[in-house]
Amino acid sequence: MPELPEVETVRLTLAPAVGSRVTAIWTSGLPLRLNRPIDIPALTRASRGHTLEGIRRLGKYLLLDFDGRARGTVLVHLGMSGRLRLGPRAAPRADHTHVIWRMGDRELRFSDPRRFGLVSTLERGREREHPSLAKMGPDPLVDTVDGACLHAAARRSRRTLKALLLDQHVIAGIGNIYASEALWQAGIRPLLRAHRLSRPRADRLAQAVREVLDRALGHGGTSLRDFVDADGNAGEHAHYLWVYGRDGEPCPRRGCNGRISRVVHDGRATFFCPRCQHP
DNA sequence: AGACAAACCTGTCTGC
DNA sequence: TGCAGACAGGTTTGTC
Numbered sequence: 267m268p269e270l271p272e273v274e275t276v277r278l279t280l281a282p283a284v285g286s287r288v289t290a291i292w293t294s295g296l297p298l299r300l301n302r303p304i305d306i307p308a309l310t311r312a313s314r315g316h317t318l319e320g321i322r323r324l325g326k327y328l329l330l331d332f333d334g335r336a337r338g339t340v341l342v343h344l345g346m347s348g349r350l351r352l353g354p355r356a357a358p359r360a361d362h363t364h365v366i367w368r369m370g371d372r373e374l375r376f377s378d379p380r381r382f383g384l385v386s387t388l389e390r391g392r393e394r395e396h397p398s399l400a401k402m403g404p405d406p407l408v409d410t411v412d413g414a415c416l417h418a419a420a421r422r423s424r425r426t427l428k429a430l431l432l433d434q435h436v437i438a439g440i441g442n443i444y445a446s447e448a449l450w451q452a453g454i455r456p457l458l459r460a461h462r463l464s465r466p467r468a469d470r471l472a473q474a475v476r477e478v479l480d481r482a483l484g485h486g487g488t489s490l491r492d493f494v495d496a497d498g499n500a501g502e503h504a505h506y507l508w509v510y511g512r513d514g515e516p517c518p519r520r521g522c523n524g525r526i527s528r529v530v531h532d533g534r535a536t537f538f539c540p541r542c543q544h545p
Numbered sequence: 546a547g548a549c550a551a552a553c554c555t556g557t558c559t560g561c
Numbered sequence: 562t563g564c565a566g567a568c569a570g571g572t573t574t575g576t577c
Contacts, residue, residue: 268570300573301553326571346571347555362555380554382571398572425547434572441570490570491557510570533549535568 268326268344270439270479272487272501274407276350277323279496283352286369287317288332294364299345299384304365312338312387313367325402325438329393337390341398345382351375352496401435406476407483411437413469420460420468427463428456428536431475440475443488443510446537448474450509450519455545456536457529481506509537517542 268276291314297303316332323329328350330340342350351360355373359366365376365385376385388396404411419436420427430436431445440448449456451474454467463471487493487501490511494500508518513528517539524541 272570297553299553299571343571345554346569378554379556380569380571382553384572423546429547432571443570488570493570531548533551534571 268348268487268493269441269444269482270323270326270405270407271444271482271485271503272493273323273326273328273344273439274483275487275495275501276344277321277328279499280321280328280350280352280374283369283372283374283496284318284320286372288313288315288367288369290314290368292366292368296364296381298364298378298381299343304385305387308387309340309365309385311336312340318369323405324393324399325405325434326441327399327402329388331390339388339390339393341384341386341388341396342376343384343398345378345380345384347380347492348376348378348383349492349494350496351377351494351498353498402438403434403436405438406479407439411472411475413465413472416472416475417463417465417468420463423460425460426457426531427454427460427471429532430460432532432534437475439479442534443490443507444475444478444482446510447482447508448478450538450543451478453543455543456538457531458545509539511535511537513537 291310293304293306313332316334319333320331328342332338352374355371360377362379363375363377367374393399423430428445431440452471482503485501485503488503489500509526512526515526517524519542522542524539526537527540529536
């Protein structure tokens with residue numbers, strides 16, 4: 267489900283929880299990503315009895331920073347179907363709820379039907395020692411992801427550009443939807459070999475990545491099915507997608523009379539216009 | 546190195 | 562109406 271704009275939308279809508287103290291924790295006991303159980307003692311140490319001081323995002327990961335001697339951070343990844351919701355304690359519990367942080371008369375709840383998500387803990391200042399974050403690349407909304415940086419990564423890779431964009435070690439936060447969208451905006455074929463990307467086209471692609479993510483964030487993210495923000499609202503960006511999920515439809519680029527194609531690459535649906543996206 | 550498939554799991558949609 | 566199969570925003574692991 268969630269790529270960078272969706273995760274950032276969750277982060278922004280979770281802001282009202284900042285300043286709240288966790289009074290109790292509940293977990294389902296079911297394992298999440300990789301069949302790994304949640305480390306309940308570590309989660310308790312990091313958050314119970316502590317006040318949520320702030321929420322950060324690194325790529326598709328959220329980091330919930332708590333105060334107290336432990337200065338613990340709870341790491342959350344939403345996987346494909348994960349949700350973080352903030353609501354009244356009395357609200358009915360959604361199916362597949364796995365973690366609840368009680369905060370006075372409100373609760374922060376993590377639910378995830380497919381259980382591809384992650385809830386873990388780490389020590390503040392040691393983010394980069396966590397295996398999930400250790401090799402994470404720059405984040406386009408926070409760090410500089412420009413043509414120079416993209417070109418440098420591309421020139422030493424013989425993979426396709428789509429695969430490069432999806433590699434979180436290269437750029438953090440792009441997923442399957444926005445990889446196709448950014449390549450369409452830049453007018454570049456997804457299956458072009460990365461090392462053949464010229465510097466001017468790298469500039470265009472870097473610009474496209476930023477614009478695509480910004481635009482989606484402005485719409486509160488893309489809800490194809492599952493995604494909702496912390497208040498339970500769906501994002502609007504699905505109405506504005508140019509190519510993702512639109513195979514057979516006319517290319518939306520002005521003056522282009524092509525039709526959107528769908529191919530499967532690396533086992534994932536990839537959408538592009540064969541007419542205006544050049545190899 | 547990188548392509549590919551399978552694995553993790555549930556829900557939804559399609560076609561018969 | 563039921564059932565089988567395909568497919569889904571992600572990441573990890575293993576094989577070739």
